[in-house]
Amino acid sequence: MKAARGSLLGIEHLKAEEISGLLGLARKMNPRKARPLLRGKRVLLLFYEASTRTRSSFEVAAQSLGAATTLVLSSGSSIEKGESLLDTAYTLRAVGADLIVVRHPNAGAPALMAAHLDIPVINAGDGMHEHPSQALLDAYTILRHKKTLKNLQVAIIGDIYHSRVARSAIHLLSKFGAKIALCGPSEFLPEVAATLAPGLRITRTAEDAVHGADVVMVLRVQKERLAGEKISLENYMSRYQMTLPRLRLAKKDALLMHPGPIIRGLELTWEVADCSQSMIVEEVHNGVPVRMAILAKALGKAS
Numbered sequence: 001m002k003a004a005r006g007s008l009l010g011i012e013h014l015k016a017e018e019i020s021g022l023l024g025l026a027r028k029m030n031p032r033k034a035r036p037l038l039r040g041k042r043v044l045l046l047f048y049e050a051s052t053r054t055r056s057s058f059e060v061a062a063q064s065l066g067a068a069t070t071l072v073l074s075s076g077s078s079i080e081k082g083e084s085l086l087d088t089a090y091t092l093r094a095v096g097a098d099l100i101v102v103r104h105p106n107a108g109a110p111a112l113m114a115a116h117l118d119i120p121v122i123n124a125g126d127g128m129h130e131h132p133s134q135a136l137l138d139a140y141t142i143l144r145h146k147k148t149l150k151n152l153q154v155a156i157i158g159d160i161y162h163s164r165v166a167r168s169a170i171h172l173l174s175k176f177g178a179k180i181a182l183c184g185p186s187e188f189l190p191e192v193a194a195t196l197a198p199g200l201r202i203t204r205t206a207e208d209a210v211h212g213a214d215v216v217m218v219l220r221v222q223k224e225r226l227a228g229e230k231i232s233l234e235n236y237m238s239r240y241q242m243t244l245p246r247l248r249l250a251k252k253d254a255l256l257m258h259p260g261p262i263i264r265g266l267e268l269t270w271e272v273a274d275c276s277q278s279m280i281v282e283e284v285h286n287g288v289p290v291r292m293a294i295l296a297k298a299l300g301k302a303s
C-alpha cells in the first residue's frame with residue numbers, strides 16, 4: 001500500500017540509517033528550548049484507545065515545536081455514531097490537519113489512513129502490530145547508557161503475543177545486531193514468534209532469559225486483548241514476575257525497561273519498579289525529544 005509522504009507506520013520496513021537519523025535528530029531536540037520548526041502547523045491526535053504517555057508526549061512534542069494540537073478521542077466523537085475510520089480521517093484533513101497521530105485497536109488502521117490521505121500519518125500504536133515511537137524512544141534510552149546496540153543481550157519478558165511494543169522493539173533491535181531472548185508462557189509467546197526476526201531465542205523461564213542480559217524489558221499482561229483466553233495470574237507471577245533476585249541474574253549494570261503502564265505486583269515487583277536500574281521514568285522523559293524528531297521529520301522540517 002502507498003503511504004502519504006513522511007508517514008511513520010512501523011519499524012519493520014525502516015532502514016537502519018533512517019532509524020539512526022531519527023535518533024540523531026532526537027538528540028538535538030530540547031523540549032524546553034526548541035526552535036518553533038512547526039509554527040503554523042496543526043497536529044491532530046486521534047486516539048481510539050486509552051493512552052497516557054504516548055498521547056501526552058506527542059502533544060507536548062508538537063507544542064514544543066510550535067505546532068497547534070487538537071485531540072480527538074473516539075469516545076464523545078462521531079466515531080461513536082458509526083463514522084468510519086476513513087471518513088473520520090477525511091474530516092480531520094478538511095478541518096486543516098497537517099499531520100495525524102493515530103492510535104487504533106486494529107492493526108493496519110494507520111496504514112489505511114496513510115494510503116488515502118495526502119498528509120503524514122504517525123502510528124501511535126495499532127492493535128497488536130507496531131508502536132514505532134516507543135521502539136525509537138527505547139533505543140534512544142538504551143543508547144544513553146550503552147555504547148552500541150550491537151551484540152547487546154536483551155531479554156523481553158511477558159505478554160509478547162499481544163504487544164506491539166515488543167514487535168517494534170524486536171524489529172529495531174535486531175536490525176542493529178542485538179541478541180534477543182523472548183520469554184513467556186506459550187499463551188503469550190507462541191513458538192512462531194521466533195520467525196519475527198532472525199536469531200531470536202525463545203526461553204520459557206525468566207531466569208534463563210535474564211541471565212547475563214544487558215537490558216531486561218518487562219511487558220504488561222494485556223488483559224484487554226485476551227479474547228476469552230484464561231490465564232492463571234498466580235502461576236504467571238510465580239514464573240515470570242520480575243523480582244530483584246531474578247534481575248540480579250542480569251549484568252550488574254543491566255537496564256530495567258518497561259513501556260508502561262506498569263502494574264506493580266503483577267509483571268514486576270514494587271522494588272524492581274523503583275530500583276536504581278529502572279529506566280521506566282527515563283523512557284517516558286525521552287519520549288518527548290524522540291517524538292519531536294518524528295514530527296519534525298514527518299513534516300520535512302528536520303534540517
Ligand code: NCD
Nearest residue numbers: 053054125165220259260261
Ligand atoms: C503500551 C501500548 O499501548 O502499546 N503502552 C505505551 O504506549 N507505552 C503498552 C501497554 O499498554 O501495555
